[in-house]
Amino acid sequence: MAKKVLVIDDSEVALQVIKDDLEDGGFDVSLTNSCREAENIINSDDRPDVILVDVMMPGMDGGSFCKLVKSRPETKDIPVVLVSMKEENEIKVIIEQVGADGYLWKGGISAMALAKIIEKF
Numbered sequence: 001m002a003k004k005v006l007v008i009d010d011s012e013v014a015l016q017v018i019k020d021d022l023e024d025g026g027f028d029v030s031l032t033n034s035c036r037e038a039e040n041i042i043n044s045d046d047r048p049d050v051i052l053v054d055v056m057m058p059g060m061d062g063g064s065f066c067k068l069v070k071s072r073p074e075t076k077d078i079p080v081v082l083v084s085m086k087e088e089n090e091i092k093v094i095i096e097q098v099g100a101d102g103y104l105w106k107g108g109i110s111a112m113a114l115a116k117i118i119e120k121f
Contacts, residue, residue: 003026006048008065009083014106018052018083020075035060039068042075048119052104055084056096059110066098079121 005027009015015031022029030048032038035057042048051069053062059066066080079101084091091103102117 002026004028004030006030006032006038006041006051007030007053008035008051008057008062010034010053011054012052014054014083032090035062035065038065042069042078045073046077048078050117051078051080052083053080054106055082055086055091063094063100066100072098081117 005022007015007018007022007029009018012033015033019029019031030041032041035053036059037044037095038053039049041095042051053065055062057065062082062084066082069075069080081097082091082095082098082100083106084094085101085106086094088105094100097101101121104113104117
């Protein structure tokens with residue numbers, strides 16, 4: 001059974017590129033451009049196996065969303081991978097602060113990189 005991946009990004013172009021790459025890799029992909037909408041998804045019976053979330057989001061940012069996921073007993077075990085254009089040192093600090101399970105540099109996302117990250121979980 002394909003792993004379910006929830007992708008959260010405010011860029012429609014980024015969402016489509018990531019979706020295409022993941023689907024080509026055999027993953028079941030859901031997309032949203034809102035952390036608030038993603039909150040509804042993770043609270044449903046059809047929870048994702050892995051979440052990819054852009055750090056810089058309007059409203060609730062990716063770091064705050066990660067904290068929310070990790071704070072709830074029913075969702076705390078869902079791996080959250082931050083996606084960002086920030087420098088590696090800066091994103092590592094954010095990962096520690098919010099409890100994320102990893103990160104991908106937005107400019108270097110490929111199906112192979114995504115597959116390697118997701119398969120770890």
